[in-house]
Amino acid sequence: MAKYANLSADEIRGHRMLVFRRTVAYIVLILVCIICIFPFVMLLVNTTKDTSTLKTTFSLLPGGDFVRNFTNAINETKVAVLHSMFNSLIVAVISCVTSVYIATLTAYGLYAYNFRLKKAAFVFIMVILMVPTQVSALGFVEMMDAWGIKDSFIPLIFPTLASPAVFFFIKQYMESSLPLEIVEAGRIDGGHEFYIFNFVVMPILKPALAVQMIFQFVASWNNYFLPQLLMDNSSENATLPLVVASLQAEAYLTDLGEIYMILGFAIIPLIVVYLCLSKFIIRGVALGSVKG
Secondary structure: OHHHOOOOHHHHHHHHHHHHHHHHHHHHHHHHHHHHHHHHHHHHHHOOOOHHHHHHOOOOOOOOOHHHHHHHHHOOOOOOHHHHHHHHHHHHHHHHHHHHHHHHHHHHHHHHOOOOOHHHHHHHHHHHHOOOHHHHHHHHHHHHHHHOOOOOOHHHHHHHHOOHHHHHHHHHHHHHHOOHHHHHHHHHOOOOHHHHHHHHHHHHOHHHHHHHHHHHHHHHHOOOHHHHHHOOOOOOOOOHHHHHHHOOOOOOOOOHHHHHHHHHHHHHHHHHHHHHHHHHHHHHHHHHOOOO
């Protein structure tokens, strides 16, 4: 009680209540973290076990079949794991880079320039944001089929070029973090518009760009809706979500350890992208959510 010697009764009660609240908060956060991490831990553990072990026992201890499962997944001829991963990587990288750049350029145009119908253009983009992808999916698939590019990467990349959600986030970030005086200073120094955008504005927006690139990469990597409408599971251009979904239908692929290994392959790029850009997430989301 020595540490409470110089405190009043109300101050002691307040301090104890603060300690209690912090303890409860930490316990809740620890439980939430365990709930979030547990599926990934179990996935990694199950990649080290064989089928008989997975069917008969439940344990958090790893097994000794990791190398065998890895080799079987890599050499699997019935499911093109590596090829589909490469396809997904191409689509995801191109989609996230182009969509974020074009959305940033659009947001910059509406933020830095004054012109007629500026507000109308913003409202129009927001209206598009409210339209679900499923509404136009059938017409889009028919159009791609008529153009002869249905079974290709183009229909998977093209719709991502115009991303209203990315545009809105970047514009909000600009309003909170990009003073127009910096743009004016670049113009006074003789920089042309694209130079100012690429070498003055873009570095300032780095946290927001990193956040949106993570979101766009994850969305493209996990995209199953459009690929399953545009191509078959056995297509040369099939992406990883199609292959993962086909595991349920492939009755001849009964090695559960191999299946868990394939599922592990599916989340590795997401973890790598997140770890590389995670330091920008909190800063980017916090600044992009306020105005002024």
